[in-house]
Amino acid sequence: MYGLLVAVSATFFFVSYFVLRPLHNYFRDPKGLRKYPNINAIAGITNIGFMYESMQGFRSKKLAELHKVHPVIRIGPNSLSYGDINAIKDIYGHNTKCIKGEFYETLSGTHFHLADVVDKPEHARKRKVLSSAYALKNLEGWEHKVADKTERFVRGCDKHCTAPLSKEHKRPEPKDCTFDYRAWSNFFTLDAIADIGLSERLGFLDQGSDLVVGEKMDGTLHKVNFRDCLHSTVRAQSQIVWSAEWYKFNEKWSRYVSSAFARYWKLNEGWNDIVYHRATQRLARYRAGEVLDDFFQALMEDKNGVPNNLPWGEIVAEVSIMMNAGSDTTAIAMNNVMFWLLKTPAVLARLRAEIDAVLEPDEVVAPYDKVKHLPYLRACLDESLRITPPTTFGLPRRTPAAGAPILGDFIPGDTTVSMSAYVAHRDERIFPDAETYKPERWLADNAKEMQPYFISFSAGARGCIGRNISYLEQTVLLASVVHRYDFALPHPDWQPERWETMNLGPGPMPLKVWRREIPGAAEVVAVDEKASLI
Structure with a gap:
């Protein structure tokens, strides 16, 4: 009898809390959001609706279709998505009253980093600490590091070169498509951000893989794959974060009901270990008296050498977002622009002519000064960032307590x-x-x-602080490889697999690669592996 009573009580609680309460709030409609169409049948009642869309792999594509008809879509009981571009300044502009909200609070660790900090004065403090390191005037200091990574990328590319594709065939032999541009562009950005940010040589481009040392809190060292750990972390988070109040519960519960999620969360531990090891190793160098021109130095002290006295947890958090956002989005952009160039040969031909006109036939790495102002090169990069922005999901903002007008409509306070x-x-x-x-x-x-x-780099005061680095890396690498190589997709109709987390990540892009015959060039030789690099 007692067991039956417990079962009935539990059932009553479950039905009341998870069914009747959400339905009551939906029909009561205290914020007047029921007038907006939903992304699916249950999105206005429960966040499970948007979690379901996230698990399908490309929710922004569905939103794009719906927004052709509806300027505002309800994607959760307290969340609205906008499709009218005039909403950009209302949500993200410099004068907006909207702030970052529970999405960022939910995913933050013990300390906020620059990308997830909610409090505006705290964000201003953080940005001031890092602004000197990310400033445009520092491009000259970063360029030699980017040139170094480009030369190492070229060395890897040379190893995968095959005979030229015959003019009669538009489809290369599968055995020749051995250069995964997606992986190698990511090796490039990871090596680059580790060098620029921490003065560390990861060596991914040299070894042709992303195997790296991680460190547990007890000092235990082990090896993990960087990309697996990072991508698994965001894949798990991006599917369950939308129900913020249940995030911690869902994180634990998902480990036991899904083998995929169990793997994701295990690899998430590896990601934490990767970040912790990078931070502790760089701190040891700082304490040993090394003064290095990198972002970590800017975290530790200002340009006059005055210590910032940041708590260790904040330093680790900043290293984490630097290694994450500082590598993944740029790698996606590099991969995407190559894909679009190969899909539109006329565009590639025009770009190549522009680059060939300023580079010497035998130049291996494009000097930034020669290519940074090439108009068509920048147009190719921006058009790729437009049609396939690396960060696709709507960056959530929260209206102030008093509410705010968006597209001329008043949106009540604390609405996402x-x-x-x-x-x-x-x-x-x-x-x-x-x-x-x-x-x-x-x-x-x-x-x-x-x-x-x-808005590939967002907009307003919270726009991407790493924009200059991203363009530097994209510009130098693309100009260098377009000048030196020809590439071919597996077949003319080939399309990459794409999966949306917070970013829209493409799957592998195996290419056939061969050396170009550049008019006026001497006989081209491979980059000497033993040659001294920058």
Whole structure:
């Protein structure tokens, strides 16, 4: 009898809390959000609706289709997605009253980092600490590190070169498609950010893999694959974070009901170990008196050598976001632009002519000064960032307690609002023929009018602080490889697999690669493995 009573009570609680309460709130509609169409049948009632969409792998694509009809979509009981580009300044602009909210609080660790800190004065403090390190004037200091990584990328590429693709065949032999551009571009960005940020040589480009040492809190060292750990972490988080109040419970519960999630969370431990080892090793060098020109030095002290006295947890958090955001989005961008160039040969031919005109036939690494102002090169990069922005999901913001107007409508306080870059970049009023890769649009007379709606690096005061580094890396690598090589996709209709977490990550992109015959070049030789590198 007692067992029956417990079972009935538990059932009553479950039905009341998870069914009746959400339905009651939905029909009571205290914020007036029921007038907006839902992304699916249950999104207005429970966050499980958006969690389901996240598990499908490309929720922003569905939002883009819905936003063709509806300027505002309800994606959760307290969450709205916007599809009208005029909402950008209301949500993300410099004068917005909206702030980062529970999404960032949920995923933060013991200390906030620059990307997830919610409090505006605290964000300003953090940005001030790092602004000197990320400043545009430091490009000269970063360039030799990027050139070094480019030369190592070229060395790896040379090892995978095959005979040229015959003009009669448009489809290379599968055995020749051995160069995974997705992996190698990620090796590049990981090596680059570790060097720029921590003065550490990871050596991924040299070894052709991302096997790296991690360190547990007890000092135990072990080896893990960097990309597996990072990507598994964000894949798990991105599927369950939308129900913030249940995040911790779902994190524990998912380990036992899903073998995939059990693997994700295990690899997440590896990610923590990777970050911890990077931070402790760099701290040891700092304490030993090494003064290095990197981001870690900026964390420890200002430009006058005055200590910042940051807590250790904050330093580790900043190293974590630097190794994450500082590598993944740029690698995705590098992969995507190569894909679009190979899918549009006329664009590639025009870009190659522009690059060949400024580089010597035998130049291996494109000097940044020679290529940084090439208009078509920048247009190719920006058009790739537009049509396939690396960060696709709508960066969530929270309206202030007093509420705020968005698109002329008053949105009550503490409501989550967002706009996906993938959606914004498909507005035909600003980007005609939006599904077509057309770099020429960025050279047109109205190109400046598009800039406020180009949000691959977000917008406003919370825009990406690493924008300059990303463009430097993308520009030098793309110019160098387009000048030196020809590439081919596995077949003309080939498309990458894409999975959306917070970023829209492509799967492997195996290419056939061979050396170009550059007019005016002497006989081209491979980069000497034993030659001294920068």
